[in-house]
Amino acid sequence: MSDAGMTPMPPSLREYSRRASIVGVGETDYHKDYQAERKRAEGYEPPTVDDLCKLAFDRAMADAGLKPGDIDALAMHYTFGGPDPDEMASYLGITPEKAWVNGHIFAGPLPNIVGRIMSGEVKTVAMIFGIGNRSAGRQFGGNTYGAGMAGPSSYYYFHPWGWSSQAAHWAMMAQRYFAKFGKREEDLGHVPMVVRQHASTNDNAIMQKPFTIDEYMASRYIVRPLHLYDICLVNDGAVCLIVTAADRARDMVKVPVDVAGWSESYITQDKFKVMVDERLRPQIQSAGNEALAMAGLSLDDIGQFEGYDVASIHLVNQLEGFGFTPDGTGIDFCIDGQMTLGGRIPTNIAGGNMSDNYMQGWGQVPEIVRQLRGEAGSRQIAGLNASLSAMTQTDCVHPVIYTRGD
Amino acid sequence: MAEKRPPRAMGPGNEEFWQGCARGELLIQKCGNCGHRPWPVVQTCEQCGSDKLAFEKVSGNGKLASWCTFERPYYGDLMPVPYDTILVELDEGPWFISNPSGFANTDAELGMPVKVTFLDCEDSHGEFRLPVFERA
Numbered sequence: 001m002s003d004a005g006m007t008p009m010p011p012s013l014r015e016y017s018r019r020a021s022i023v024g025v026g027e028t029d030y031h032k033d034y035q036a037e038r039k040r041a042e043g044y045e046p047p048t049v050d051d052l053c054k055l056a057f058d059r060a061m062a063d064a065g066l067k068p069g070d071i072d073a074l075a076m077h078y079t080f081g082g083p084d085p086d087e088m089a090s091y092l093g094i095t096p097e098k099a100w101v102n103g104h105i106f107a108g109p110l111p112n113i114v115g116r117i118m119s120g121e122v123k124t125v126a127m128i129f130g131i132g133n134r135s136a137g138r139q140f141g142g143n144t145y146g147a148g149m150a151g152p153s154s155y156y157y158f159h160p161w162g163w164s165s166q167a168a169h170w171a172m173m174a175q176r177y178f179a180k181f182g183k184r185e186e187d188l189g190h191v192p193m194v195v196r197q198h199a200s201t202n203d204n205a206i207m208q209k210p211f212t213i214d215e216y217m218a219s220r221y222i223v224r225p226l227h228l229y230d231i232c233l234v235n236d237g238a239v240c241l242i243v244t245a246a247d248r249a250r251d252m253v254k255v256p257v258d259v260a261g262w263s264e265s266y267i268t269q270d271k272f273k274v275m276v277d278e279r280l281r282p283q284i285q286s287a288g289n290e291a292l293a294m295a296g297l298s299l300d301d302i303g304q305f306e307g308y309d310v311a312s313i314h315l316v317n318q319l320e321g322f323g324f325t326p327d328g329t330g331i332d333f334c335i336d337g338q339m340t341l342g343g344r345i346p347t348n349i350a351g352g353n354m355s356d357n358y359m360q361g362w363g364q365v366p367e368i369v370r371q372l373r374g375e376a377g378s379r380q381i382a383g384l385n386a387s388l389s390a391m392t393q394t395d396c397v398h399p400v401i402y403t404r405g406d
Numbered sequence: 407m408a409e410k411r412p413p414r415a416m417g418p419g420n421e422e423f424w425q426g427c428a429r430g431e432l433l434i435q436k437c438g439n440c441g442h443r444p445w446p447v448v449q450t451c452e453q454c455g456s457d458k459l460a461f462e463k464v465s466g467n468g469k470l471a472s473w474c475t476f477e478r479p480y481y482g483d484l485m486p487v488p489y490d491t492i493l494v495e496l497d498e499g500p501w502f503i504s505n506p507s508g509f510a511n512t513d514a515e516l517g518m519p520v521k522v523t524f525l526d527c528e529d530s531h532g533e534f535r536l537p538v539f540e541r542a
Contacts, residue, residue: 157446158503159412160529160536162476162485171474172493179472179516224475224488224511269444269452272501276472276493 006398007103009111010118012263012294020114021249021256021405024064024242025366026056027204030357034206034235046132049082050091052238053130057092060126060240065253068094071242073122075102077109077129079360088128098122104129106361106391107398110241111262117245124248129362130238167231169394170311171223172276177313178225181328185225189216190335191312192229192354198340199351201379206233207355230312232353239362249405255373256405260386261295263287267395275394283397284321284390295401297386299323302401304371304387305345306364309352318392319347322399346381361391361398372404408528409536412481416531419447422461427535432522433461434500445500466522467542468494471501473511494520494539507538 010016028047037046053076061068074096076085083091085099098121103109109127116122158164178184193216199205211219211229219227249256265287267274274280292298299322309315316330324345325333333339339347350356350367357363368387370376384404391398414424419435426433434443437451438458450457472493479487490511494502506514507523519542524535 157415159481160414160527160534161491161503161505161538162412162481162489163491163503164412164480165476165478167478168474168476168491172472175474176472176493176516221475221477224477226474269442270499270501272493272503273495276501 006264006396007108007112009108009262009264010115012261012290014294014296016114016118017260017294017296018258018403018405019246020117020243021246021258022241022243022365022369022402023249023252023254023256024060024066024240025369026059026061026063026240027357027363027366028052028055028237029204030206030235030237031204031208033237034233037236046236049078049130049132049238050088052132052236053082053088053128053240054092056130056238056240057126057128060242063254064242066124066242068092070124071126072097073116073125074099075109075113075125075127076100077103077127077362079104079131082130092126094126096126102127104360106359106364107393107396108264110243110259110365110400113243114259117243124242124244127241127243128238129359131360132236165223166394167223167226167311169275170230170313171226173279173317174225174230174311174313176276177279177316183331185227186213186217187331187335188230188312188316189213189227190331191315192216194334194340195309195312195315195348195352196229196355198349198379199355201377202350202356205351205356206235207351226311226313229354232310233355233358235358237357237359237363239359239366241365246405257369257372258403258405259400260403261291261293261297261401262399263290263294264396264398271395279317279321280392280397281317281321281327284318284392285323287397287399288322291388291399291401295386295403297401297403301386302345302388303384304349304368304381305339305347306368306387306389307347307352308361308364308390308392309348309354310358312354314392315348315352318390319345321397322388322390341379341381349376349379349381361389364389368402372402408526408533410484411527411529411536412484413529414531414534415446418449419459423447424534426461426463427524427537430524430535431463432466432537434464434496434498435459436462443499445502464496464498466537468496468502468520468539470514470516470518470520471495472516473506473514475511492520492539502537505536505538507540509541
């Protein structure tokens, strides 16, 4: 039905809201690692997935103030493979009762772990995502996948027409959006430009140097009408989240960040029409409303949005789809300063997938935790109580709502 | 002279589609249960799950729904960049990825009427005719 690869999650029930909390986060050195990989100085060895995962884990444990013996479960997440979970546990210096592979991209794993905590199957879980796609030379298009592997709704099908890349989905969306709403490339360019300005406050972001609209227009195309700056990064890294029951979380050193709501929705038919014309609006709306109802919140309560900006236009789709701004107004909303500090909804405030890091949805969570705790420094959103992340692909959406747990 | 292209997806259903193209017919599956017309080729209906799917010739007429131009060479010399791709909303419903014929994306307009034509091509499976679209 879908190539989304969701980890099964419990239903979006009100009584499952705020039952578990994130108590620690760790990330790798995105900026430093990216620079080193680009430079490839003599003797350069890319970090292994093992080492990336360990660094993120060590940082998350230090952040949570926990000892190795406090972790009773290790849930590993790899998109392109990684070490056996038991071997990983021993490399991390922990002896969990349970260690397993729980999925890959950030499509369901957090609600899945909340469900396991609620059922008593696990208590305090280290969730780790690790990926080495850049050093492996992965590109998201062309003959990476043979036509023989073609699924009915994937881009690999369209080789004979030369239509094969992830970016081409967003390009088709953008072109139709321009024609429908009278926008131009130089209008859309404000979206990555603002996200880059956000990243300029984040010293771990891969790309921190602001650019102008002239520089945007002068940048090369990837798939016309989209420029280099419209498309997300590809990098190696790892993210670790330490999650425990909400009542236990209250005794820990940091302000707990509760998992308050979630949902999922898929395109099940007519993928190109729904994706390019409707821009997943029906899916984003239904999943968004369900997640909000589960959390007992309205959209006005959400003070931070971490959207899945695999492409600039797709961030516009999500801002409009969730209802932060009406259909066709997302670019103007951005130009008007509404997605930055002091605006209606600070969005991808640390630089998102286009400038901070591309951890396939996992990279959105650490900034949400920092913001809800009040640890975000110069980019702190004042008085923040609730944040929304959305893993939004070409054919599915998975929103998660987080609330401050004190 | 057949144009070289990256390989088609083959397998159940696809052969029938390409045989139709060889005869100059654009064939799209239609569900015998719910009437839905899925594209690309599926084994069961994406709307109702039925396997009562049969190929039917469609008019080949449609409207231009979107377009984009590849500027990064994903296929090396096989598809020299830049090259244009289009998305056509067929009159019968499905949205169809293709290439423009006789016009360029710089002349494209949303909703522009187009009709199918077939381009002689060759891939690793052999010679075939590729459905592309020209101004109607």
